Amino acid sequence: MLLKFEGVLDEQTACVLVDSGHGVDVSALMGDDEHLAGVLVTHAHLDHFRSLGENVVDGAPVLASAPTAAVLEDSLSENERNDRATGDVSAALDALEPVTGWRTLLGDDAVRVHPIPAGHAPGAAGFVVQFRDDGVARHLLVTGDFTRTQTAGYPALPDSLPVDVEAMVVNVATADDYERRLHDTLETTLARALDDDTTLLTAGSLTGVHLARLLAAAASRFSLDVPIRLVGQPAKLYDALSLPAERVELTPEYAQPAAVLDSGAVTIAAPETPVDGGAKRLFHAIEGDADAALVQATTGALEPVTGAACTTDAFEVRAHPTEAVVDDVVEGYDPLHVVVGHENGPALDAYKDKYAAFVWANQDAIEQTLYADGEWQAPPWVSERAEQYVYGNTETTGGTSLADDAAAVDASLPAVEADDVLLHAEGIDVTRLAERFGSASSGDATSAVDAAEREDLSTVLARLEEIEALLAARGVLDDRVPVTVEEFGDRTVLVLPEGVDVDDADDVHVFVDDD
Structure with a gap:
């Protein structure tokens, strides 16, 4: 998919290519007054980088999360030897750049990108694309292939972000089991x-x-x-x-x-x-x-x-979400625009008019306009009544003011970094594993009571891991801040740092560090 940004550079349209699979020819997708500003690689599966060597033009950088960049260095060369990666692989490797935070692509932060976790494969990432127009920052989320379960310790696609996602490019490849x-x-x-x-x-x-x-x-x-x-x-x-x-x-x-x-x-x-x-x-x-x-x-x-x-x-084993999970993700972000990708035929058609959003489920290469003249644009085939319905059911349409909410514009987004593996968070039935392997011994004779105690402990540990995974998925474990302890008469009060606001006391969880 090619994203085009007009008006950022004088007399030229800047383009950003998302992934570069089989048969992609980015030059054929651009006109004489257009140039490639960057290539975003979401993950290191061959169907997302096969033609990368053919599409590094105009000095564009190839951007990927740090772990994906690390494996691409080897994967590109390996697939070139097997005649599965095409084009100038050396040029693609020279252009490859790991990205861990906001990375400016155009102008004075006029267009910039930030990788976020996506599950699916080790190091896989979606990208938040931020563009600025008349003092307002707008945000588009490219999910790439994703799961709502962790993958090899890498986090799943988050269910929310500290920026308003006004448009989504969502991959809808699914798997039921x-x-x-x-x-x-x-x-x-x-x-x-x-x-x-x-x-x-x-x-x-x-x-x-x-x-x-x-x-x-x-x-x-x-x-x-x-x-x-x-x-x-x-x-x-x-x-x-x-x-x-x-x-x-x-x-x-x-x-x-x-x-x-x-x-x-x-x-x-x-x-x-x-x-x-x-x-x-x-x-x-x-x-x-x-x-x-x-x-x-x-x-x-x-x-x-x-x-x-x-x-x-x-x-x-196909690491994709169910259709119901795709629906939950889209409805959770509540974007105005949903651009559906990574499917075709009836599977793609099934998403037309599916959400309370403008859904683009096209199977052609016709250029479409999502945003122009300071406003998001409804598809040309949408009736005025349908347009009013979508706007009435979508909250994320105003962008973020650079003057009034600069902190939100520069928000820190989740990192694409591996942590310890939580089996339950990976989609593994830990209780079932405990029933089969939890009481296994190395051949020593043990009493039935000891075996039962070990099985009970395994069940408890499985439940604790389930709770920890749930808290992590909800972001409870992500935002920890130090507190001070104050005494007011017979009351002990934990005081949050200045600038930390909490609307609901139920959102606060107390962790005691033994150190």
Whole structure:
């Protein structure tokens, strides 16, 4: 998708390209008086950067969140070697720039962007695009592919932001059973390894990183003696992301499959089905072994491998929200404009007139105007009555005054940074894992009472993690401020710092730091 900003530079229209998948030709989308000011890459899946080397023109920077930029450096080169990334990959790498805060693209902050977490894949980001017009800042949110669950410790797409989102470009690719299938992949893989099988888990490189973090977190949580090994490209990306490696062994290069395969261990390799690359070599080493297991985390693009002597399992794991979640996200932000992307045909048509907003669900390359002459513009096909209805049901239409609310214009937005993995926040059924693995011992004889106590503890821990994830999702754990303690007669009062306003006392949670 190409965003165009007129009037920012004299006699030229500045353009911003969002992602660069198969067959994109940005020059064909621009006129003689238009130039490319930047490319936003939301995440490092091939269908979002395949043609990047063909579309770095006019000296435009390629902007991505810091973790996505880190893995793109390797992913672009790797896919160029496999003839899957096209164009001048070296030029794209030279233009690549990690972004962690507001990044000005045009003029004196006339147009600038800020990455925000998006779930979906390790390091994935949406972008808030801010443009200024006549003393007012306007905000457009590009979601990219997203989930409302964390991914490998990276936060989910937030359900609100400290800026008014007046327009959204929302990717509506959906999956009905993502969380269940992710859980089944995790549980099955652990079960195979605990049966002392030589276990090979195949997945896309970034999905392999995600699964490695989940497996490590589950093994730590339930004290399971299951080595987790990332090999080949997934190991390179894990290392590029600088993720914790206490429970994950990284082997980017190896001479023989036997060096990375072992009974009772999980070896994670790419691609998602073992038809080529490192995964093919490893599968050939175990396919005739009845005491081995192959678990495939696929996207549905290829048929999974079956019919081997080893045990085979396959789960279609597509990290997308349900349609109901997409609806909740759009309705929560309450934008005036909703531009629907990353779908086509009937799946795209289903979004027309779906929200109390101006919905653009077009399947053509016709340029459309969202904002002009200081105002958001209704689509040309919308009736006056429908236009009044949309304006009457949308609150975020006034922009943010640069003079009256400068702090909001420069608001600090959530960072795209990995934290500890919270299994429940990732969509994993922790209670179900506890029922299967929580009372597992290493062979020592223990009493039924001890086993029951461990199971009860696991259930309690699962509930505590659920509460923590809920608080984190609501932002309760994000905004901590120090307070002072004052005594007024027989009352002890906690005094908030100057400038911190709270409308509802129920929004305040007290944390005591033992230090």
